Amino acid sequence: MTFAVVVLMPPPPQAVYRLEDVAQALKGGSLTPRFGRPLVREMLPAPPPEPADPPAPSAHARRQLAVLLSVPEDDVRLTQHLTFPGRLHRTLGIGGQAMEVRHETMMAGALEPPPPGEPPGRRRFRVFIAGPAGGPPPMMALREMGPPMFGEFSAAVRQSDGRWLVVRPQPEPFLNDWQGRVLLWLAGCLLLVAPLGYFFARRITAPLDRFARAAETLGRDPSGPLMALSGPAEVGAAARAFNDMQVRLKRFIDDRTAMVGAISHDLRTPLARIRFKLEGAPKPVKDAVLADVAQMEAMITSVLAFIRDASAARPRERLDLLSLLECLVDDAGGQDLSVLEASVPVTVEADALGLQRLFGNLLDNAVKYGARGRVRVFQDDGHAVVEIADDGPGLGAGDLERVFQPFYRAEAARTLDGGGVGLGLAVARSIARAHGGDVVLVSSAAGLTARVRLPLSVR
CATH class of the missing domain: 1.10.287 (Helix Hairpins)
Known part of the structure; x- marks a missing residue:
C-alpha cells in the first residue's frame, strides 16, 4: 500500500518563475514572485558557476533577462537546474501529467496579436499541461509572460563595484506540500490498516496469553483446571499436549x-x-x-x-492475611507473639487450612527457637508478604536452604530439642509454592526472619 501511494501520487510540481519577477528582484524589488517560492538576494565577489555549454532555453532566458535589466549580456549570469517530474509515471504509463515547453515566434498579423507594448517577432513561450497518453488534447495553457524557468536557478548581475548581486529561490522547506500530502495519505492508510492489524495481532497473541495463564496456574496448583481446547487446529493440538502434560x-x-x-x-x-x-x-x-x-x-x-x-482437594477462597494471622496468634495464647497492623488490606486466594498450617509452623519455630516473634504484613510488587522475625541465634549461611529439606535439623534445633522431626519448614515451603509463592529465611545478628510471598488476589 505504501508503494502504491508513492507511485500513484501525482509528482511534485516544479516551481515556475517569470523572468520579469527575477529581474525585479535583481533591481532591488520584491522578493515574492507571483509563482514559485520566495527569492533570496545576496552579494557575492564572483558570479555563480555557469555551464560551458548551456541549453538553448537557458541561453535565451539569459538574453531576455539582460534586456529586462537593460545591461549587457556579459554582465548577466543565469543557471537553471532543469528537472522534469513524472518520469516514472511516463515510463510506467500510469496517470500523471507531462510538461511540454513550446517555443513559438509570434509575428505581426499571426494567429493572435502580441500583448500591448510587446514588439512583433518577440520569442514567446507556452507551457501546456498534457493529459495521459491517449487522453484528450491539451486542456490549458499558462498566460504568456515571457520565458518561464522551472525548478532551481540562480541569476546574477554585475554591479558597478565589480561584485555580483545574486538571486535564487529559497531552499525547499523540510516538509514541502508534496511531502505533506504523501504523509497524509500514508497516515490515512495507516488508520485504515491499523484496526485490521490489531485484530489479526490479537488473534495471533490470544493463544499465547492463554498458554501463559495456564502455565502459571499449573505452577501454582497442578490440580487446577485444564486448558480450554478452543481456537485454530494448531492451537488446539498444543492445548491438548499441554493438558496431557498437566495430567x-x-x-x-x-x-x-x-x-x-x-x-x-x-x-x-x-x-x-x-x-x-x-x-x-x-x-x-x-x-x-x-x-x-x-x-x-x-x-x-x-x-x-x-x-x-x-x-485433600480443598477449595480456595479469598482470605485476609492480617485477620488469619491475628487468629493464629490469639490461638497460641500465652506465647510472646505480636502482629503489626498492615497499612492496606492484604488479600490472597488460598486454601485456609493450608495457610494455617504454613504460618502455624513458622510461628511455632519463632517461639521455640527465638523466645518471641513479631509478625509484619504488607504488599510488594503484586505479592502479599508476611515476615515473621524472632530473637533467636539465627542460622549459618549454609543452613538457610538446607533446613527446608525434609527431616533436616540444624544444630540449634538439635540443641534446643522441642520434639520436632524436621518437616515443619519443608511443609511450609511446599504449601507456599503450591499457592504460587515461596518461603525464604534471612539471618542477622538480631535473629532469624522467615519471609513468605504469596500472589495477591486478582479479584
Missing part, C-alpha cells in the same frame, strides 16, 4: 505421594512389634529403644499428616 504431572505427584504414604503407614506394623518385643528387655535398653521408636512414630505421623493434607 501426567498430577499423576506422578499423586503416585509418589501415595507411595510415601503407604511406606510410612506400613512402618507402623514393625514398630508395634518392636514395642511388644521390648517388654521383657532390661530397663536401660528398653527406655533407649522406646525413645527411638517414639521419634520414628512421630516422624511417620508427620509424614502421614502432610500427605493427607496434600491429597
Whole structure:
C-alpha cells in the first residue's frame, strides 16, 4: 500500500518563475514572485558557476533577462537546474501529467496579436499541461509572460563595484506540500490498516496469553483446571499436549505421594512389634529403644499428616492475611507473639487450612527457637508478604536452604530439642509454592526472619 501511494501520487510540481519577477528582484524589488517560492538576494565577489555549454532555453532566458535589466549580456549570469517530474509515471504509463515547453515566434498579423507594448517577432513561450497518453488534447495553457524557468536557478548581475548581486529561490522547506500530502495519505492508510492489524495481532497473541495463564496456574496448583481446547487446529493440538502434560504431572505427584504414604503407614506394623518385643528387655535398653521408636512414630505421623493434607482437594477462597494471622496468634495464647497492623488490606486466594498450617509452623519455630516473634504484613510488587522475625541465634549461611529439606535439623534445633522431626519448614515451603509463592529465611545478628510471598488476589 505504501508503494502504491508513492507511485500513484501525482509528482511534485516544479516551481515556475517569470523572468520579469527575477529581474525585479535583481533591481532591488520584491522578493515574492507571483509563482514559485520566495527569492533570496545576496552579494557575492564572483558570479555563480555557469555551464560551458548551456541549453538553448537557458541561453535565451539569459538574453531576455539582460534586456529586462537593460545591461549587457556579459554582465548577466543565469543557471537553471532543469528537472522534469513524472518520469516514472511516463515510463510506467500510469496517470500523471507531462510538461511540454513550446517555443513559438509570434509575428505581426499571426494567429493572435502580441500583448500591448510587446514588439512583433518577440520569442514567446507556452507551457501546456498534457493529459495521459491517449487522453484528450491539451486542456490549458499558462498566460504568456515571457520565458518561464522551472525548478532551481540562480541569476546574477554585475554591479558597478565589480561584485555580483545574486538571486535564487529559497531552499525547499523540510516538509514541502508534496511531502505533506504523501504523509497524509500514508497516515490515512495507516488508520485504515491499523484496526485490521490489531485484530489479526490479537488473534495471533490470544493463544499465547492463554498458554501463559495456564502455565502459571499449573505452577501454582497442578490440580487446577485444564486448558480450554478452543481456537485454530494448531492451537488446539498444543492445548491438548499441554493438558496431557498437566495430567501426567498430577499423576506422578499423586503416585509418589501415595507411595510415601503407604511406606510410612506400613512402618507402623514393625514398630508395634518392636514395642511388644521390648517388654521383657532390661530397663536401660528398653527406655533407649522406646525413645527411638517414639521419634520414628512421630516422624511417620508427620509424614502421614502432610500427605493427607496434600491429597485433600480443598477449595480456595479469598482470605485476609492480617485477620488469619491475628487468629493464629490469639490461638497460641500465652506465647510472646505480636502482629503489626498492615497499612492496606492484604488479600490472597488460598486454601485456609493450608495457610494455617504454613504460618502455624513458622510461628511455632519463632517461639521455640527465638523466645518471641513479631509478625509484619504488607504488599510488594503484586505479592502479599508476611515476615515473621524472632530473637533467636539465627542460622549459618549454609543452613538457610538446607533446613527446608525434609527431616533436616540444624544444630540449634538439635540443641534446643522441642520434639520436632524436621518437616515443619519443608511443609511450609511446599504449601507456599503450591499457592504460587515461596518461603525464604534471612539471618542477622538480631535473629532469624522467615519471609513468605504469596500472589495477591486478582479479584
